[in-house]
Every structure is written in C-alpha cells, then in structure tokens.
Amino acid sequence: MRERICELIEHVTAPDRCWREMEGFTGIPSKRWQNVARDLQRPTSEMIEAIGLIWPQFAFWLVTGRTDEASGHISPALEQTARDLSNRRKAG
Numbered sequence: 001m002r003e004r005i006c007e008l009i010e011h012v013t014a015p016d017r018c019w020r021e022m023e024g025f026t027g028i029p030s031k032r033w034q035n036v037a038r039d040l041q042r043p044t045s046e047m048i049e050a051i052g053l054i055w056p057q058f059a060f061w062l063v064t065g066r067t068d069e070a071s072g073h074i075s076p077a078l079e080q081t082a083r084d085l086s087n088r089r090k091a092g
Contacts, residue, residue: 001048004062004075006037008051011076028048 013021019030028047035041036089059065060073067075074082 001062002036002039004049004065008055008058008062008076009033009037011080012055018032025054049078059092 009018010020011024019033022028022033023030026047026065028050032044032047034040036043036047044068051062053074057072057074057079060071061075062066067078069078
C-alpha cells in the first residue's frame with residue numbers, strides 16, 4: 001500500500017511541496033506522510049480514510065491495488081493516461 005500512496009502523492013501534488021500539500025489536503029502532519037514514503041511507518045487508517053474522502057475515485061485501487069473503470073474506480077496512472085489522451089485529441 002505504501003507504493004500506491006507514494007504514487008498517489010506524486011500524482012496529486014507538486015514535487016517541490018508534496019508534503020505540505022498533503023498536509024493541507026488532509027490535515028495530517030506532513031512528517032507522517034514523509035514517514036510513510038520513507039517506510040518509517042505504516043499508513044494509518046486516518047491516512048487511508050482521508051485519501052478516500054478527498055479522492056474517492058482512487059479509494060478502491062488504494063486498498064486493493066485493482067481498478068474497476070466501469071464503476072469509476074481508477075488509479076492515478078489511468079487518470080493520467082485519460083488526461084494525456086484528451087490533450088492529444090484537443091491538440092490534433
């Protein structure tokens with residue numbers, strides 16, 4: 001799950017202020033997000049719940065590692081692919 005949390009953080013935040021942004025989004029101290037990313041602590045239920053509330057489209061993927069696009073359960077990678085495809089269609 002740690003890897004999926006890191007993927008989500010990379011997807012939804014700016015690289016130079018990701019911890020501060022995660023704290024702002026969730027109210028969970030930035031140090032705790034850093035500790036999870038560095039494998040110094042396990043994600044807490046509070047963190048998982050916060051992600052699910054703020055980004056519900058990623059909740060199923062976060063917990064299971066699987067997507068269900070038909071039901072709207074996607075991963076950050078799928079969302080990025082859809083964005084890229086949309087941008088290409090607009091440009092071309």
